[in-house]
Amino acid sequence: MAKVVAIDLGSNTCRAIEYDCATGSFGRECERIVKTADRMHETGLIDEGAVERVIAALKEADALFDLKKTPYHAVTTAAMRMAKNSDEVLDRIAGETGVRFEVIDADREAFYALTAARARLAELGMSAESLCMIDIGGGSTEVIFYQKGETVSKSFPIGIVTVAQQCEDPEEIRTFVQLQLLREVYIFVDTYIITKGRPLTFVMTAGTPTTIAAFLQGMTYDSYDPTKINGYRLSRPDCEKALQELLALDEMTRTLYVGVGREALIVAGIVIVELFYEVLDYNDAIVIDDGVREGVAIAFCEEGEH
Template structure:
């Protein structure tokens, strides 16, 4: 089956063989869906065009006609005043019908994918805290045995970067934005990697010390400010949950959608 996740910054597509549960094909493209959303409350025409172009590009790589397709979209579309019109245009031009899911549903499906990956990596998956930083929202999920407590913050790397002019103002604003709520890489290489607070500090300083052009080369064109904003959000979350290290998992919403759909087909 084919699962599609249209986020606030990225379109992610995965094709999975439901019998073997192995990935057959995948596609990912930065589309900046939420570009300008903070200022105008709308998904603009250029962003819509980028999404449509990316879906058409994905269809050239993956045969959408030979498999079940389930497409979901999240925070940017949830918040946009023109979401119905945008999704109608996308369906008209690509044939893909997106379903807007709630923050709770997004958290549930992401949790499903992470638990599946942790089991494959042979990590104990009965108790953990999941941090999912997206383009338009950040999810904090506490999983203890069979109990799940989740908190969704309506800020992500795109929306926070567009709301404040400098990284310094972002850093000062994050405690207020997130409150004190205590409640281009290779996925195969990063799944299961540990990430410590001191490493976040090191890479943030290293990133900010580079000239803009070198920063763009290091993390990808158009992503340098977003990466830095993501690091700052991560650091704030570390202080909220009082942890100083984590395990990196690449699997997320699209994998959760695929896993649930595969389960329903059997």
């Protein structure tokens, strides 16, 4: 294999990227907000609108990468794991686009996210051997510990889409997340740290921390530059600053920074990020743009996955 394509269909976005196995470099990419988990908390189903958005995004990816001729690996995560109609939806997507997805479990999702983050940290000359990492998605959040070559992870059923659709403002989001999530996270984190010790480095991936880092550097959604995101150090006060400044903007201006359809989601995401600083007891985090999509590409080449 020379070049491969990795596709990650999450609870909010569909992301695809080209990867050169020989050089270890990423190439063309595309990303679309598809809101796979839209209203799933009400019905337990992936609705017709979400399916149509996913199909449109995949047709766009096919036009860019020619997926009928290019090796690809497509994975999908929390929304498809939880939806009652996931088999039916995936069959329809395959029928209309030719793209067949593998529904991966939380451990595999954590593996891919960690693979991508460690590769990027190494490229940046940063230590990748003792990490606590969170990956905040649309429908779930993964907490991943990596030390001495051992990975311990757990997925929690809360994400920016599901929270944003059930809460109106930051205080309501805080209360909701604290009731739904924090006790379980505290138990998992405390048990790990007591038995294994606290990792040296705190890492955040996925759309919320990368959007915060971009906003604080003055980037708009269209001028987003991952090279200025990877390795960015983000503190909890930075998150609060970004939240207050974003809330002070009118909706049109806010959209310029966070993207169409993400205005409410980013508020939920920032509140969730702030709560994880509290639970994990770190002062700052290293932000990494690479996520499951990039990890799938790397593993595809290294393991010859199909």
